Amino acid sequence: QVQLQESGPGLVKPSQTLSLTCTVSGGSISSGSYYWSWIRQPAGKGLEWIGRIYTSGSTNYNPSLKSRVTISVDTSKNQFSLKLSSVTAADTAVYYCARVLGGSYAYYMDVWGKGTTVTVSS
Amino acid sequence: SYVLTQPPSVSVAPGKTARITCGGNNIGSKSVHWYQQKPGQAPVLVIYYDSDRPSGIPERFSGSNSGNTATLTISRVEAGDEADYYCQVWDSSSLVVFGGGTKLTVL
Numbered sequence: 589q590v591q592l593q594e595s596g597p598g599l600v601k602p603s604q605t606l607s608l609t610c611t612v613s614g615g616s617i618s619s620g621s622y623y624w625s626w627i628r629q630p631a632g633k634g635l636e637w638i639g640r641i642y643t644s645g646s647t648n649y650n651p652s653l654k655s656r657v658t659i660s661v662d663t664s665k666n667q668f669s670l671k672l673s674s675v676t677a678a679d680t681a682v683y684y685c686a687r688v689l690g691g692s693y694a695y696y697m698d699v700w701g702k703g704t705t706v707t708v709s710s
Numbered sequence: 711s712y713v714l715t716q717p718p719s720v721s722v723a724p725g726k727t728a729r730i731t732c733g734g735n736n737i738g739s740k741s742v743h744w745y746q747q748k749p750g751q752a753p754v755l756v757i758y759y760d761s762d763r764p765s766g767i768p769e770r771f772s773g774s775n776s777g778n779t780a781t782l783t784i785s786r787v788e789a790g791d792e793a794d795y796y797c798q799v800w801d802s803s804s805l806v807v808f809g810g811g812t813k814l815t816v817l
Contacts, residue, residue, distance in 0.1 A: 625806070635745075635753065635796055637806035648805055651711070684752055694741035694759065695800045700752040 590615040592685050592701035600679075600708050606672040610685030610701060617666045618643045623688035624668045625697060626659060628681040636681075640688055640695075641668055675708045682706075712801035714809035721815045722787050730812045732780040732797030740799045742780040744773060747811075748793045756795075757782060784814070792816045 596608035610624065617624065625640040639649035641659045649657050653672070661668040672679060682705050686697035715733040722728040732742060742760050745753035755764050757773040760780065770785045784791055797809040 634811045635798075635808040637808065640806075650805065651803075690741075690758075690800070693800050693802065695806065696741075696743035696755060696758045696798065697745075697753075698755050698758070698764065700754070703752050 590687060590699050592687065592699060594683060594685050594701045594704040596704060596706070598705055598707060600675055600706060601710050602676055602708055603674055606670070606675050606679060606706055606708070608670045608683055608685075608704065608706070609667050610669070612666045612668075612687075616663075617661065617668065618663045621691070623695065624661065625686045625688045626670045627684045627686060627697070627700075628679075629684070629703075630678075630681045638670065638672075638683075677708050680706065680708045711804040712799070712807050714797055714799065714807055716795075716797060716809040716812045718810070719813045719815060721817055722784075723817045724787055724789060726787055728784040728787050728791070728814055730782040730784075730795050730797075730814065732782070732809050733778055734780075734799065735778060737778055737780050737799065738776045740775075740801070742773065742775045743798045744771075744782045745796045745798065746791075746793045747796065753796065787814075787816055789816050 591613045593611045600606045623640040626638040641647045656673045658671040682703040684703045685701045687699040744757040746756045747753040760775040761773040772783045794811045796811045
């Protein structure tokens with residue numbers, strides 16, 4: 589059974605770049621027609637989709653974050669990563685990675701990591 | 711951008727039926743997915759493609775979608791169903807959209 593695990597610094601300074609990695613275990617990140625996604629959730633608030641990547645490297649981003657987000661994939665390590673630049677306190681959240689299934693403009697996340705908390709503070 | 715509207719809270723007595731709505735413009739033309747999130751945990755997919763259940767999700771969970779409203783129905787509610795529930799769609803302009811979430815309280 590596929591499992592996902594987020595990793596990265598729990599504290600990032602304002603204006604710097606947040607970097608997280610999601611490691612996929614129990615299956616190859618390249619197998620099947622999957623996208624891989626990042627979602628975040630500020631404390632006490634709802635879910636916000638950040639973006640997704642296909643193993644070919646094709647990406648889609650949330651329009652509201654697009655200018656600051658880069659998602660990449662390393663198939664040799666069975667990982668995909670998130671970089672969010674110029675962070676502020678508003679980027680403080682629990683960050684989740686997830687596997688994306690679906691097609692024909694009907695995509696959903698069927699497997700999620702446990703999440704990692706990132707705090708933006710000096 | 712596409713907006714999904716959920717009631718902030720729904721309360722139900724044990725053994726009764728809970729209905730959580732998700733409103734959106736012509737949402738019936740889209741596929742709606744639902745997630746359950748318990749405190750301190752990651753979301754779990756409970757309904758996809760409007761009404762399909764992933765393996766391991768009880769039959770008590772069902773979904774429907776028509777017009778401007780999608781509904782998650784939980785029959786014979788149990789204390790363990792208490793959680794936040796989020797609807798989600800794919801929109802051609804906004805891409806992935808989540809509803810604001812509904813807190814289900816079991817009285």
